[in-house]
Each structure stands twice: as C-alpha cells, then as structure tokens.
Amino acid sequence: MLEPADPQEAKDFIKLAFEISEKFDTPVFFRTTTRVAHSKSVVYLNEPQIPEDRTRLVHHAEKYVMVPINARIRRVEVEKRQEALKKFVENFPENKMEINNPEVGIITAGMPYNYSKEVFPDFSYLKLGMVYPLPAKLIHEFAARVKKIYVIEELDPYLEEQIKAMGIEVTGKDIFPYTNEFDPGIVKNAINSDISGTVSPYQENLAHRPPNLCPGCPHRGLFYALKKSKAYVHGDIGCYTLSYLKPLEGLHSCICMGASIGMAHGMSKALKEKGKGKVVGVIGDSTFLHSGITSLLNMAYNNSDALIIILDNSTTAMTGMQEHPGTGYTLMGKEAKKVNLNVLVSALGIENIRVINPYNIKEAQIAIKDELASSGPSVIISQGPCVLFKRANLKPVSALKIDADKCEGCKTCLTLNCPPIAWKEGVTKEGSKRKGIAVIDETFCNGCGLCAQVCKFGAIS
Numbered sequence: 001m002l003e004p005a006d007p008q009e010a011k012d013f014i015k016l017a018f019e020i021s022e023k024f025d026t027p028v029f030f031r032t033t034t035r036v037a038h039s040k041s042v043v044y045l046n047e048p049q050i051p052e053d054r055t056r057l058v059h060h061a062e063k064y065v066m067v068p069i070n071a072r073i074r075r076v077e078v079e080k081r082q083e084a085l086k087k088f089v090e091n092f093p094e095n096k097m098e099i100n101n102p103e104v105g106i107i108t109a110g111m112p113y114n115y116s117k118e119v120f121p122d123f124s125y126l127k128l129g130m131v132y133p134l135p136a137k138l139i140h141e142f143a144a145r146v147k148k149i150y151v152i153e154e155l156d157p158y159l160e161e162q163i164k165a166m167g168i169e170v171t172g173k174d175i176f177p178y179t180n181e182f183d184p185g186i187v188k189n190a191i192n193s194d195i196s197g198t199v200s201p202y203q204e205n206l207a208h209r210p211p212n213l214c215p216g217c218p219h220r221g222l223f224y225a226l227k228k229s230k231a232y233v234h235g236d237i238g239c240y241t242l243s244y245l246k247p248l249e250g251l252h253s254c255i256c257m258g259a260s261i262g263m264a265h266g267m268s269k270a271l272k273e274k275g276k277g278k279v280v281g282v283i284g285d286s287t288f289l290h291s292g293i294t295s296l297l298n299m300a301y302n303n304s305d306a307l308i309i310i311l312d313n314s315t316t317a318m319t320g321m322q323e324h325p326g327t328g329y330t331l332m333g334k335e336a337k338k339v340n341l342n343v344l345v346s347a348l349g350i351e352n353i354r355v356i357n358p359y360n361i362k363e364a365q366i367a368i369k370d371e372l373a374s375s376g377p378s379v380i381i382s383q384g385p386c387v388l389f390k391r392a393n394l395k396p397v398s399a400l401k402i403d404a405d406k407c408e409g410c411k412t413c414l415t416l417n418c419p420p421i422a423w424k425e426g427v428t429k430e431g432s433k434r435k436g437i438a439v440i441d442e443t444f445c446n447g448c449g450l451c452a453q454v455c456k457f458g459a460i461s
C-alpha cells in the first residue's frame with residue numbers, strides 16, 4: 001500500500017504502484033485521503049514512456065480460477081510474495097529518513113507529514129511512502145538515531161500499533177485525537193503540550209459556509225416539493241445529498257452508493273403490512289446506472305411499495321461532470337450508445353413511471369402526491385440538466401429581482417436555501433407587519449424562477 005502526501009507524489013507513486021504490481025505480481029493499494037484528493041499544486045511531468053505492448057491471452061486457470069484446490073496453492077505464493085516485498089520495502093526510495101534535531105523524531109505518512117513539517121521543520125523525520133508492508137529495519141534504524149518518537153497519523157493508530165509491536169516505544173494516540181482530519185494547529189498543540197505543557201489556542205479565521213446546492217440547481221425544486229409531501233426519503237451519493245441540510249431537509253438517510261433503492265425497498269416491506277405509507281428513495285442518474293439498477297429490479301420483482309425518484313441531471317456532477325452510460329458519450333469523449341432511462345426502468349418491471357420538470361414545483365408536487373398515493377413500486381424521473389453542465393447549452397436568463405414594495409417579509413423564498421437570496425433586517429413598510437425583506441444578489445442568480453413560484457405576494461419577477 002502506497003500513500004502519497006501531495007499532488008506530485010499522487011502522480012509519481014502511481015507509476016511506482018504499477019512497477020511494484022508488475023514486479024511482484026501483486027495488487028497495490030493506493031491510499032489517498034480527502035486532503036490529498038482536494039489539494040492543488042504544480043506537478044512536474046516526466047517524458048511519457050510508452051510501455052512495450054505485452055498484451056496476450058494467458059490460459060492459466062490454476063492461477064485465475066480460485067476454487068479451493070487452487071486457492072490453497074496460491075496462498076503459498078502470497079506468503080512468498082509477502083517475504084519478497086518485506087525485503088524490497090527496506091530500500092524503497094519513497095520511505096525517506098531525514099535526520100535533523102535528534103531530540104525528536106516523527107514517523108508519519110501522507111498528508112500529516114506536511115502538517116508536521118510546517119510546524120516542526122527542524123525535527124527528524126521518517127516519512128513512509130509505502131505503509132504496507134512496513135520497513136522494520138529502517139524503522140529500527142530511525143529509532144536508534146532519535147531520542148523521542150512521535151507517530152503522527154489520522155484516525156486509527158495503524159502505524160503506532162505496528163511500530164509498538166516491533167518493540168519500539170513511541171507516542172501517538174496518547175496525545176493525538178482519534179477523530180477528524182488533522183491540521184498544523186492540531187499537530188503543534190499536541191506535541192507542544194507533551195513536550196512543554198504549552199498549548200496556544202487554535203485560531204480559526206474562516207467564516208463557516210455550509211455546503212449547498214448551486215443557484216439554479218434542478219434538484220432544489222424537486223426537494224422543495226418533496227419536503228412538502230412529508231415523506232421519509234432515503235438518499236444516495238451525489239450533490240443532492242446536500243439537500244439534507246436545513247431548510248430543505250430533503251433526505252433522512254444516506255448510507256453508501258446505490259443504497260437508497262434497497263433501503264426504500266426494505267423499509268417499504270416493513271411498513272406496508274402495517275399500512276404506514278409509502279417511502280421514497282432518491283438517486284442520481286449516474287449513481288442509478290452505476291449501482292441502482294439491480295435494486296430497482298428487486299423492487300419490481302418483490303412488489304415493493306416505494307417511490308423512487310431518479311434525479312436525472314444528465315451528468316455525474318458532484319465528481320466533475322464525468323460521462324456515464326446515460327449521457328451518450330464515453331469518458332474519452334467519443335459518441336456512445338445512450339441509455340433511455342424510461343425504457344430501462346420499464347424493462348426492469350416498473351409500470352408507474354413519470355417524467356417531470358423539477359423547475360415546475362407544482363408539477364413535481366402533483367407527481368409526488370399521486371405516486372405516494374398509488375400502490376406498488378413507482379418511479380419519477382426528474383429531468384433537468386445540471387446548471388454547470390456546459391454541453392446542456394443552457395441559455396442565459398436574466399437574474400430575478402425582489403420588489404421591495406411588494407415583499408411582505410414572509411421568508412418563504414428563503415426556505416429554498418438558494419445562495420443569492422438573503423435577508424435584509426429592518427426594512428419596514430407602513431401598513432405591513434414585516435420586519436425586513438428578502439433580496440437577491442443579481443450577480444449570483446441564474447434566473448431559474450423557483451423563488452418566483454413560491455412567493456405568494458408576486459414580489460419576485
């Protein structure tokens with residue numbers, strides 16, 4: 001298992017991972033944490049190398065068919081490979097020892113190396129690029145050259161336990177938290193408090209900004225309508241998961257990719273016989289094609305009483321607009337067969353299918369109400385392309401405005417949680433009880449029209 005600490009290593013280690021995989025005939029794990037994945041920096045490239053084409057068909061069933069008789073033989077091979085890797089890792093160049101101040105040595109891997117180096121540049125370091133198997137000899141050598149060792153790792157004490165099992169005394173989770181990501185402040189305070197008992201309060205200067213759906217997002221109208229239905233909603237993985245936050249409160253559970261349909265199915269089975277109503281599952285088009293189809297087939301086959309809403313925004317928005325089998329293009333941008341969701345859902349055995357426009361709140365509300373009242377499984381396909389999706393070629397629409405004379409300050413438009421809509425306290429009006437008005441930041445609004453639909457006073461145009 002390799003663990004890069006920054007974008008340059010994320011690129012370089014991939015090459016090493018393939019080389020190790022080839023050399024030792026082994027799968028290699030490539031462990032990236034959130035902070036590495038969300039980092040940006042200049043990355044230097046090498047000359048691309050075209051590998052020799054050794055593609056060929058190999059008939060080797062003893063290796064590739066893991067029935068018990070073959071698995072027993074392969075297990076012996078795994079042990080041999082493990083021994084070879086243990087030797088290899090001792091000289092692996094990405095396990096780097098830096099001896100500076102010998103009073104304190106830090107053993108770490110991945111992003112915590114950067115945090116530690118930022119606040120304690122003069123300490124000695126053993127930065128591990130390969131975290132499994134561990135270089136036992138190198139770790140002993142490092143331990144012999146420094147007085148006190150800290151192991152800095154996020155979450156569970158994997159390195160710490162392995163190193164302690166080698167008979168080396170280290171300090172880890174005694175002073176570092178088990179929870180959350182680290183940052184330079186956490187590392188600094190933990191070590192300072194251990195060495196000298198001094199802790200400087202960690203200053204967080206950034207304003208809190210909860211994640212939110214984009215202005216003009218097609219999911220906003222759908223979740224606004226869904227909330228009005230008061231249904232229990234199982235969510236899935238995608239931008240729309242953000243709708244769980246107040247005030248939309250669009251979903252009530254979210255476990256893992258593709259789980260919403262199975263969860264809705266299970267809950268519907270538990271509730272149906274007790275007459276406790278239909279539950280809802282929501283899933284994006286990309287996630288549905290990735291891992292929702294089999295669950296929907298199961299729902300149809302077992303006559304579930306759930307409503308599934310496929311949030312079809314024509315792309316895989318959350319992770320960066322990747323193509324999928326419903327977009328008509330491959331990941332390499334070539335034209336491809338485009339799945340027709342309506343036909344697919346029908347082929348799986350669902351009879352109640354509706355396609356709706358989520359920018360029309362009334363239409364969405366009626367469809368949800370009707371399908372919740374019907375018995376048996378049903379599917380609503382909520383079709384509206386992601387507002388950031390370039391190929392959708394959405395025509396620019398002027399921003400909307402709130403008429404300060406007409407606004408009664410009821411705050412209904414704020415319940416859409418659209419980023420451009422803000423509250424201005426203290427703008428009163430003669431003959432009105434209002435305590436303030438809503439305002440729209442025109443530089444931010446994309447004119448989707450949802451807020452105008454919910455304002456009962458016709459103040460938004």
Ligand code: SF4
Pocket residue numbers: 402406407408409410411412413414437438454455456457458459460
């Ligand atoms: S819904 Fe209309 S009246 Fe109510 S705060 Fe918003 S703009 Fe004002």
Ligand code: SF4
Pocket residue numbers: 215216399400416418419420421440444445446447448449450451452
């Ligand atoms: S029209 Fe209203 S709901 Fe749509 S983006 Fe603008 S402020 Fe938001």
